[in-house]
Amino acid sequence: MQNLLLLTFIFVLCERSCFANPRVSDFTTGIVAMDEEYDRYKKRGDDFFVQGDYSNALKQYRNCLEVPNFDNDPYAKGRITLVTKLTKLRDDATKLLNEGKGEEAVGLLKQILDENPNDPVTKVTLTDYWSDEATKLYAQKNYIEAKKRYQEALKYAAKPDLIRVQIQNCDEFIKAQQKPETQAPVVQEKAKVETPVPVQNPVTTTKPTQDKKDVAVEPKKERVKKETTPPITLRQTPAPKRRIIPKILTAVIGLGAGGYAYLLNNQYQTKLNNLNSVSQTTDPDGDNVILTQSAFNQWEISYKDVKSFQSNKTTMNACLGVAGAAVVAEIILFALPKPKKQTGFHFHPTTKNVGLALQYRF
Missing domain, CATH: 1.20.58 (Methane Monooxygenase Hydroxylase; Chain G, domain 1)
Structure with missing residues (x-):
């Protein structure tokens, strides 16, 4: 009788232990599942935060608080406060830029970078400004x-x-x-x-008296000297032609080519940033698997857009080459001497008398 009671007691204990273990296992599995859900929302929020996508980051951090037992999570609450602050700074900076208050907007944008130094959206805004x-x-x-x-x-x-x-x-x-x-x-x-010393006029110099025969021959000699004497000028400098029109055309071509290349580069960066944002949205886990067809179509459109725009790199490089050539040409035009007006005293033989005539050109 005693042995029978002992066996019955042992059987009851074994039965209770068998039913108790699955309940403990189910409870533990539930806790692990909640932790994984929280970690998934947290990782997505951190990824959006690094990309400067504060609206999506805010949604993910709020999802963290919706997970059971994480409604008072200090990390999620702190990130929500920070993201709300940065969103307001960005909105205020955008408003100031539209009003033409660039210096004040730059101060707000720098505050965003103090909290999130790798924010690509803020960096692009500062670069463009x-x-x-x-x-x-x-x-x-x-x-x-x-x-x-x-x-x-x-x-x-x-x-x-x-x-x-x-x-x-x-x-x-x-x-x-x-x-x-x-x-x-x-x-x-x-x-x-x-500055040369003025030449004395030979007409005013005195000559010794001569015989009548010598006087008859003297005018012929003076005529020969008058015809062969070269004109004497004061600092004759060639006046180069003005190059205003070539300078303007060269500057316009250089600015146009450089500006177009800069525009193409900005457009390419915008499309590339859009592709990265779409990739993070459609594939937040980074496992290269997109679950829905609509998300895949969105990613494919962004990818093809970037791929087709890469052909414009040749045009951008050509524009850079044109801009560089324009710079060299502009430097050459600036280095050449500016045109100067011929002014000063000029000497030339007289047509009526013997000697030189003095002339001043304005």
């Missing part, structure tokens, strides 16, 4: 200020090659503008030193 300001000054031939703004744009540019070319162009034009200013005083000093 400084490049536009520099291009305006470049067209006004204010190359010193234009160079400063190109250097600011270079700090944020993802593709800095074209901006570096513009900085080199500014350096060349600055040298060409400063070169005539340094040579002007030297030319004036030479003009003072090389």
Whole structure:
């Protein structure tokens, strides 16, 4: 009887343990599933944050709080506060740019980069702003200020090659503008030193008295001397032709080619950023698998758009070459001496008397 009771007790314990273990296992599995769901939302939010896509990042961080047992998660709450702040800064900066208050907008954009240094959207905005300001000054031939703004744009540019070319162009034009200013005083000093002493008129010189025979022969000798004497001029310098029209045409061609190349490069970067954003949206896990057909169609359209636009790189390189050639031609035109008007005293033989005549040209 005692053995029977002992066996019954052991059977009951085994039965309870068998039913208890699956419940514990199911509870543990549920916790792991919730953790994975939270981690998935968190990773997507962080990825959107790095890309500067704050609207989608905000959605993912709010999804983190919807996961059971994570409604008071401090990380998600902190990121929501930060993303809300950066979104407001970006909206305020966009409004200031539209109102023409660029300096105030730049200050707000820099605050965004302080919190998110890798924000590509903010960097593109700063690059476009400084490049536009520099291009305006470049067209006004204010190359010193234009160079400063190109250097600011270079700090944020993802593709800095074209901006570096513009900085080199500014350096060349600055040298060409400063070169005539340094040579002007030297030319004036030479003009003072090389001023010739006026030649005495031979008609006013006295001659000894001669016989009548000698007087008859004297006019013939003076006529021969008058015909063979070359004219004497004061600093005759050839006046080069003005080159205003070639300078204007060269500057217009260079600016047009450089501006078109810059426009093509910006369009390509915009399409490439759009493709990256679509890729992150359609394939957030990064496993190269797109689940829905609509998402795949969206990605394929963006991909084909970027692929077709790559053919414009040849045109962009050609425009850069034209801009470089225009810069060289502009430098040559600036280096040539400016036309000067012939002024000063000029000596030439007289047609009625014996000797030289003095003339001043204005």
